[in-house]
Amino acid sequence: MAFDKFKDECGVFGIYGHPEAANLTYLGLYALQHRGQESCGIVASDGARMRAHRGMGLVADVFKHALLARLLVALRRKDKPFLYLDTHAGAGLYDLEHPWAKKNAEYRAGIGRIFGSEDVPPLAAPYLEAVRAENPDGRLRRYPGSPLIARGLLRAGDRAILSELNKKDCAQLEALFARDRRVVVRLMDGYQSLKAHLPPKERRGLVLIDSSFDRKHEFDDRRHPPCPQS
Numbered sequence: 001m002a003f004d005k006f007k008d009e010c011g012v013f014g015i016y017g018h019p020e021a022a023n024l025t026y027l028g029l030y031a032l033q034h035r036g037q038e039s040c041g042i043v044a045s046d047g048a049r050m051r052a053h054r055g056m057g058l059v060a061d062v063f064k065h066a067l068l069a070r071l072l073v074a075l076r077r078k079d080k081p082f083l084y085l086d087t088h089a090g091a092g093l094y095d096l097e098h099p100w101a102k103k104n105a106e107y108r109a110g111i112g113r114i115f116g117s118e119d120v121p122p123l124a125a126p127y128l129e130a131v132r133a134e135n136p137d138g139r140l141r142r143y144p145g146s147p148l149i150a151r152g153l154l155r156a157g158d159r160a161i162l163s164e165l166n167k168k169d170c171a172q173l174e175a176l177f178a179r180d181r182r183v184v185v186r187l188m189d190g191y192q193s194l195k196a197h198l199p200p201k202e203r204r205g206l207v208l209i210d211s212s213f214d215r216k217h218e219f220d221d222r223r224h225p226p227c228p229q230s
């Protein structure tokens with residue numbers, strides 16, 4: 001075997017015999033990634049079979065949408081309405097046939113591999129349903145971002161607030177959600193949005209803070225956030 005050892009830099013996190021092992025492992029990997037990271041994955045076993053989910057990128061890039069869908073499913077277990085607050089909402093929907101998406105075609109090694117599969121772990125099912133809902137003809141051409149994944153899981157009484165600072169992305173969000181009275185789109189800084197909208201009147205909800213964290217001074221002065229290019 002060419003690589004029978006971990007690289008020096010690899011971080012490994014394991015949990016044994018706990019019903020929430022996969023969720024806790026996600027948090028454990030998150031806590032390790034400040035050391036630097038190229039890819040990550042989680043392998044789960046029920047003692048008989050092993051299931052692996054892995055990909056290139058930071059922990060949140062690899063797992064975030066599947067986890068988001070699962071958390072929303074968990075919130076729906078109670079009848080009481082909830083608020084979904086997406087502080088860095090993005091454009092909402094992505095065209096996988098755009099030259100930009102085709103350039104590295106990273107989706108082929110990720111969602112592309114499970115999109116048509118019938119053998120999908122139940123934990124990934126709500127996420128996959130959201131992606132399939134955007135591609136009803138069965139051909140993977142559009143990829144929903146967090147706002148659309150969340151919308152599919154909102155009930156009649158639930159609400160969503162989406163903040164985005166990029167004007168073009170925000171305009172696309174507004175167009176996507178124009179007819180959905182449960183959803184409010186705001187052209188505003190996500191951290192200001194946190195302050196403005198919490199705590200929610202529902203007293204329960206989920207906040208996704210999904211910044212790219214690619215600006216050096218992101219947290220230096222929150223009163224004057226740098227504006228992403230539009």
Ligand SMILES: C[S@@+](CC[C@H](N)C(=O)[O-])C[C@H]1O[C@@H](n2cnc3c(N)ncnc32)[C@H](O)[C@@H]1O
Pocket residue numbers: 087088089090091092144145146147163164165166169188189190191210211212225228
């Ligand atoms: C990683 S993307 C979000 C992806 C989205 N949450 C999804 O999963 O589909 C980060 C987004 O944050 C936006 N952004 C950057 N700084 C921001 C800020 N201070 N407040 C709100 N949005 C911001 C960027 O324009 C970009 O669209």
